[in-house]
Amino acid sequence: MQEKEQTIISYFPSSTKAQTAVDMLAANGLTDSHIKRTSRYGVTFDTERNNATANLAETQTGLTVFSMNTPNEENAAERVLMAADPSVSGLSSRGNGMAGGHAFSVVVFVPQSRVEEAIKIIKQNDGEV
Structure with missing residues (x-):
């Protein structure tokens, strides 16, 4: 049985920080993430x-x-x-x-067992969850 996934929505002060977080998530096998601009x-x-x-x-x-x-x-x-x-x-x-107070958001879908790991990566890059 496949593990349930959870959606994490986070906000970033810049596109470069959002991209760094997405790259770090991907390097850790969490590849289902998307950067969005909010305006x-x-x-x-x-x-x-x-x-x-x-x-x-x-x-x-x-x-x-x-x-x-x-x-x-x-x-x-x-x-x-x-x-x-x-x-x-x-x-x-x-x-x-703006939603989240910043112009950039990252939406990532992760297995429930890896939620804390993903949140840690997001916060390391100045993201707010």
Whole structure:
């Protein structure tokens, strides 16, 4: 009989910490995990258009709140309001109306006997369960 699985939902302050946790979980045989971006806005993160290090940032909000790319001619008021969001300035790095208070979540499915092991790995990478 197959052991029952449990779902663990955790939240991370950055995508790199979330990815490190997922990689560590996988290295320990817990491969059924998924990283999700959480935003109050449409979530489409296009690395070609929203890459600050390659000087390809289309919008400030694309880099900070993972907003959808919106044409300059359309939704001008919406773009201004998103840019005014406290998280864009960095003044609100936590909370700000998002589930879990962070922009990244990891959902992992683990056998019940390995729940504590998975939680330990998540917490080692600054994740909150």
